[in-house]
Amino acid sequence: MTELHSVVARVTERIVARSRDSRARYLDLIARESDAFADRGFLSCSNLAHGFAAAGEDKASIATQRGPNIGIVTAYNDMLSAHQPYGRYPEQMKLFAREVGATAQVAGGVAAMCDGVTQGFAGMELSLFSRDAIALSTSVALCHAMFDGMALLGICDKIVPGLVIGALRFGHLPAVFVPAGPMPSGISNKEKQKTRQLYAEGKVGRDALLESESKSYHSPGTCTFYGTANSNQMMMEMMGLHVPGAAFVNPGTPLRQALTRAAVHRVAQIGRKGADFRPMAHVVDEKAIVNACVGLLATGGSTNHAIHLPAMARAAGVLIDWEDLDELSAAVPLIARVYPNGAGDVNHFHAAGGMGYVIRELLGAGLAHADILTIAEGGMADYAREPHLEGETLAWRDAPAQSLDDAMLRPVATPFLPDGGMRLVQGNLGRATFKTSAVDAQRWTIEAPCRVFDTQEAVAKAFAAGELDRDVVVVVRFQGPRANGMPELHKLTPPLGVLQDRGHKVALVTDGRMSGASGKVPAAIHVTPEALAKNGAWGPLAYLRDGDLVRLSADDGTLSTTADLSTREPAPPPPAEIGMGRELFAMFRAGASGAEQGASAMLEMAGL
Structure with a gap:
């Protein structure tokens, strides 16, 4: 195994030391929750009957605990292009669960707002605190104690961090994040950016701007620029919460469906009653958080995660700050250039080698922790591979040994920049x-x-x-x-x-x-x-x-x-604005912590 880079080791040790008390409190909580709620048998007959009354052919399995019951928390809506594909996921996932003797129920839905729609308008003032609302809704969905594992359906900006925060409070259960993938590429990013600037200068009208934007955001799937949504997907790979290589496979393809099927099978396999128990609380630890930071820096990801990472970490009892990010940034080279840091989008990034290439480079240089617990059987090494279909069978192969486009991806030895930016x-x-x-x-x-x-x-x-x-x-x-x-x-x-x-x-x-x-x-x-x-x-x-x-x-x-x-x-x-629901979020604003602590009223008031 490659020796860990000295800066990554030093920052990790500092985070572990800083987090010793808070992490211990968190793990003690999870141990108590596991003892109390890991078995649905503690529910009264009336409680349990309410929980499976509408479960149809799965009633008997849920009632007798014949197999694990997976709670699906979904951020589906069909206004948000990234989340529109999730509409049919629950019925598919129930079929996939039955294939391995499990069951699945939609535990609940969470809000999923689109910053692209609200950008520059009143609704954007709800955006950041929608993360806290999502975390709260995730907790409401999972509080029924009907579940042996979690399948979390979310992609975009505040949605993944909110799901992570909420799910970590149920960290005695295994959790797998299930993405839906980016839309195919539209017009070039340079062309889109040029039209935006021409509009700002008054040189083209709104009709030209709308035509340009419609050619860019044009179908179901995640927006293809490397903003917060796609940075979320990168981090779920770096933290070991995805099926390996799931982040950037387009919606509606056979490979995407195979990855969703594998995610359901895997969450059923890693539950408490199996031989390979992998609770979320032990997957998301100090090393996993450092891996997420490193991935963010190596790929030039969204600065929103300077806020979201501290918040997600706090939910697991891990304390990080901007000095940690700054010190890691000085050691982690920039090895990807994805728009807005480069010309190509996430589809080009994926085609050039994608996350498999990035993770292999980082592991090979000792810049990421290889020894973290992941939902994948082989640990982080599995994330240095890429999925493909052999006929109808899902399989993995080594990611490309060399970048297939050195304008998009470069090795650690010859990066775009010597630091993470x-x-x-x-x-x-x-x-x-x-x-x-x-x-x-x-x-x-x-x-x-x-x-x-x-x-x-x-x-x-x-x-x-x-x-x-x-x-x-x-x-x-x-x-x-x-x-x-x-x-x-x-x-x-x-x-x-x-x-x-x-x-x-x-x-x-x-x-x-x-x-x-x-x-x-x-x-x-x-x-x-x-x-x-x-x-x-x-x-x-x-x-x-x-x-x-x-x-x-x-x-x-x-x-x-x-x-x-x-x-x-x-x-x-x-003066504080009202309207568009902003007044309802006054309590979130009043109690919010600073940006460096995660900008969360919920975590602050909970003493986390």
Whole structure:
């Protein structure tokens, strides 16, 4: 076995030490839950009868515990292209379960909102906290104690993290995540990006923009750019929660159905009563979390996971922070370039060697833990292989020994960049994430007078009026989790990109989010502490004024201003908006932790 890289080993040891008490409490809880609820026999006859009353031909098996009963938690809806394929999954999965003497029931559904639909509008302010709502709904689905295993159907941005958090509270059960795959490729990403910028400049109309977007997002399946949804799928592979190689196989194909069938069979095989018990609590440990971090960095994944990873880890009693990510980033090279970090999408990435190639490279260089418990029998080594069909039989073969497209994938020895491209920047304006892998290295340091805004709509108006046509650091504050739910600010990307293309030095500083779909403009995002006061303490961004000199540098890890903030009063925040259900999420905003701790009210109030 390859020796583990010294930085990966050091960061892992630090996380283990930091998490010793919280992890022990979690595992004690799971042991108690297993003792109390692992056998449906504790349910009264009335309780049990309610649980299988509508189970049809599976009634007898569930009543007598003839085989494992799998709880399906689904994020199906047919507005979300990524989740539309899940509509027929439960009936198929019940058939697949019967093949191995098991049963399956839909334990419950969870919300599945699309950030692509709500982007730039009021609904986006529900997005981040939909993760907490999903975790709560997962808990409601599984609290009936009818199940011996979990099959979790989710793909997109907040949905997978929410499912992970909720399912980990039932970690005495085995869990398998079941993806549905990306849609086939549409128009090129460069063409799509060009049309967006032309629209921002007023050079094409809405009809041209809609035609372009419709050619990009055109069928069932996950959006093909490497944003949060596809980063989720990568991480489920790196953590050993998928059937190996399941992440990026297109929907509606025989191979996709075979992988779903294998997932059902596997969750039935790894239950408590079998010879290969693999409870989720022991699959998701400190090493698995580090593997997810490493995969994120090696592939240039979504910066949203600087928030989601700490939250998912906390649910398993594991404590990580941005310094861990920063130190790992310095050691883990960037070996994939997938749009928006490159020209090709996830289908091109998959064709070039995909996750099998990435995992083999990382294991071979000692950059990932090979010795974690996974749902696959052979551990992480199985994830360095790729699935295929031999006739109608699912089989695995070694992933390509060499990249089939070195513009998409490269070996660790000759990477695109020597580091993973996710830097911690900090100073008298707080701590933030800077995704360098998407930004030209010549733009990693920007120092310019700032222009301060409280909304992205105000930025758009200033851009249209020509007020930003200069070197400028655009500061958008009061966008944190406590202020308005920390929406993504993608409306900023086209105008800021136009300013940069005009030759100006431009940067963005915000306590909001930009995610893996953010582009080429240098940005300090997730600034913490956020501007809005918590316990009477305002964040530094609340004290900035137009014209203050701001320095953002990934080269030396700086986020600072020369202005004396101590002499000022904080700017008043805009009034809290209501409508589109935002008022119902007030409790989530009020109790939210900082971005670096996962931006979760639920975990914070639970003391996790």
